[in-house]
Amino acid sequence: MILIDGRDHRSIYEQIVEKLSELMILGGLENGAPVPSVRQLASELSVTPNTVQRAYAELERLGYIVSIRGKGSFVADTESIRRLQKEKIRSELSELAEKAARAGIDRQELAELLKELPPDGRQTGGKDD
Amino acid sequence: MILIDGRDHRSIYEQIVEKLSELMILGGLENGAPVPSVRQLASELSVTPNTVQRAYAELERLGYIVSIRGKGSFVADTESIRRLQKEKIRSELSELAEKAARAGIDRQELAELLKELPPDGRQTGGKDD
Amino acid sequence: MILIDGRDHRSIYEQIVEKLSELMILGGLENGAPVPSVRQLASELSVTPNTVQRAYAELERLGYIVSIRGKGSFVADTESIRRLQKEKIRSELSELAEKAARAGIDRQELAELLKELPPDGRQTGGKDD
Amino acid sequence: MILIDGRDHRSIYEQIVEKLSELMILGGLENGAPVPSVRQLASELSVTPNTVQRAYAELERLGYIVSIRGKGSFVADTESIRRLQKEKIRSELSELAEKAARAGIDRQELAELLKELPPDGRQTGGKDD
DNA sequence: GTGGTCTAGACCACA
């Protein structure tokens, strides 16, 4: 399900945070559904439990999951997760627009770039082994 | 001209790379115009020359400047710089579109988000928490 | 009557202890009134009896209830419970005052902060970020 | 300067966070003044650098310090720190008032408890070796 | 079993 990419410059725990938060949306998870335990995910990823723990702490801080000592970790309210995701995308888009502006590309031109993108955006990444 | 932001978590040399490459566009630099020497910029920024050196190496690798040993560093062909910048924005936009797709936000919705952004992008957005 | 809050980071048994001790005051319980059995409360809360057992042990240690083997658990002397509660509040207030002092806020200023609090304290305050 | 209390129920990194954030106020630190390096504080406290690292990450997240890779960690804007501290005390006072209310102690009575506290609050803690 | 903290040590990029 999740794969760590050694060529990715981001740290392992950051990759876990991003992948899991995306999976939560696509997986159509229900409120309160259990998330793999720290140890279980750690062994699946061949990574130290410590590292997964760190990712889970961040996911909880961000509002994606709720961890209960002795019981496990669970998907937080899915509605608010959806809002979080959208807000994050909006914020990144805003940053990108600013950066484009500094490079002399205005909002209009950026919108055109967006339209011209290949239909499904499958040209980046695409790691699948 | 350039200011290092201590709260920015990117490394100092990365900040220099980004700021300088933007300045080149906005500054309307001409082909072959001289760039401040490593030592000069280092002292202006109160930073070790080592760090500026690293930034210049990166800028050269990216095609923004040309360094000539014993003479200094110079702005590369401004036309190609402009193309570089635009390509970089396009690539980041593409990545963002993919990420949005994974969060269930399609191209159409993303375009609307873009339209809804405050007019000039001066909200310094993107601070996460 | 009692609800366990998954987002509350205290352990479940601690939450039960706090909620029950509060209920005893507000509920106007009489001396010696029976408290729900361990199994009964456990099933109401969908929690293992083990956990309720731990909470009851703590409540007995604190002087709120008396457990009689084979008969059940009972509310201890309500007068002394009231005193217990007040003493606990006083102690926490004292700790807070000390902490405030260390942050440069004196007794006087603290009293003003107290006066300025919204009238009924219904703001569910205290969430950190 | 800082002492870890083994009898304190809180974890080591939490104690470091609290002690350091208090010291920042009392020490009258200036904006941007350097904070001990991770390794230095770790060796002073006979604790793993990892644990101090964690505390510093939290202090940065809370806005008390700014850490710059390769350079060190520095006191953040002292004015905003002061505000942070006061807000934290206010929030804790609010929680305490709520709790008191649930125990049948109203705002008025709480204010009296506050007045009756021994003048300098030196009755708790007081570890000094 | 679960999450959470900690140790002792390594390695990395960066200044």
Added chain:
DNA sequence: GTGGTCTAGACCACA
């Protein structure tokens, strides 16, 4: 030198 990440393993309270 600095901060930051990670490993491999331990131990804890809790369910």
